[in-house]
Amino acid sequence: MMGGARAGFSNTSIVHVQMDEITGIESKRYEDGFVPGIEFVAIGFLGFAVTLGAAAFFENKRQS
């Protein structure tokens, strides 16, 4: 999956987690960038289902 597998909806920022070596503190940096989320997976499945349904419909029609 583009951007790496992850749960959640699409993001408009890429989050970078950094560890400060001196203090041991973790911080986040936000960089502009699109990270696709689960709605793209859902659209993919929907497209697959529509294509499968259409194929089955036309196959039935061809055989009858």
Next chain:
Amino acid sequence: MMKRILGIIAGLSLAVNVLAGSATFDFTDPSGVSNLSFDMTAPVESISGSADGISGSIDFDPAKPEATNGTISVATSSLMVAKGKMRDHIMGSMWMDAKKYPEMKFELSGVSGLKTTGDGVFKGQANGTMTVKGVAKELNTEVTIKHLAGKLGAKLPGKKGDLLVVTGTLIVNRDAFNINVGQKLDKVANDIHIRLNFIGYSEK
């Protein structure tokens, strides 16, 4: 004569100890590492983000860590999440109302039940007040205070002094701070899990 010299030496040494003991740490972090991070898990969506607009000061004495006190502020406008539109909503009047309430504040009055868990590392219950959206609530939460003596130069090359790292976790309800009370609970959880990651600087 000898007694007088010894008296002066003892007095000077006491003054040096007192001066070296207590220090004010500035929590405006020029390295941009200090942050407050938060996580909210609702049935439909999980939200996590952070804020790095930290400022304020804390007085700390390694000989009297229980007397640690001060105020740390977090700029509301520095709150960040990975979704731009969601961030716009957060800044709006229904949620954090950043224009009307530009700061969140942690006022620390002391630390109780302190335990030393390492060299310069203290764990205890931070007592004070947390103010968000103009609502002040008593704050009692577990914190770790790490005094890094002589380590200022590691963060700010050429400077001499100490660092003070204050970390802790707390859970607050958005209802308690008048943050869009009772609304959109399926998407935005009521419980906000907050992690404090603050660094203070004290130059000598």
